[in-house]
Amino acid sequence: MEEVINVSSPNTPGLRMLQGRKQLKVLVKKVQAARDEMQWGEEGPPPLLVKIAPDLSKEDLEDIAVVCIYMLVIDYFFSP
Numbered sequence: 001m002e003e004v005i006n007v008s009s010p011n012t013p014g015l016r017m018l019q020g021r022k023q024l025k026v027l028v029k030k031v032q033a034a035r036d037e038m039q040w041g042e043e044g045p046p047p048l049l050v051k052i053a054p055d056l057s058k059e060d061l062e063d064i065a066v067v068c069i070y071m072l073v074i075d076y077f078f079s080p
Contacts, residue, residue, distance in 0.1 A: 002046050005031055008053040019052055021063035028071045 005027060007018040018027055028050070035045050052064055 002049050003031065003035060004049045004051055006051040008051050010053070016053060019056065019060060019064060021067055024050070024064060024067045025071065028067060032071065 007015055007024065007027070009015050018024055028048070031048065035048070038045070040046075050064065050068060052061075056064070
């Protein structure tokens with residue numbers, strides 16, 4: 001089981017704006033804080049994944065990678 005933050009839906013107005021470095025960092029921080037307040041078994045909380053759009057620029061991808069590494073997000077993947 002994983003927790004997924006989906007910021008790639010082209011049909012949701014404004015959602016893709018959350019892929020920016022500053023916005024994504026704030027969102028991930030809030031999700032991690034909520035996850036930390038929950039009780040988990042011995043294995044601890046599930047990994048956190050970030051689902052991103054497939055058509056991002058190199059700069060956008062670098063920003064997302066920096067946030068994911070800095071915030072200790074396990075992985076990020078492209079929406080097909």
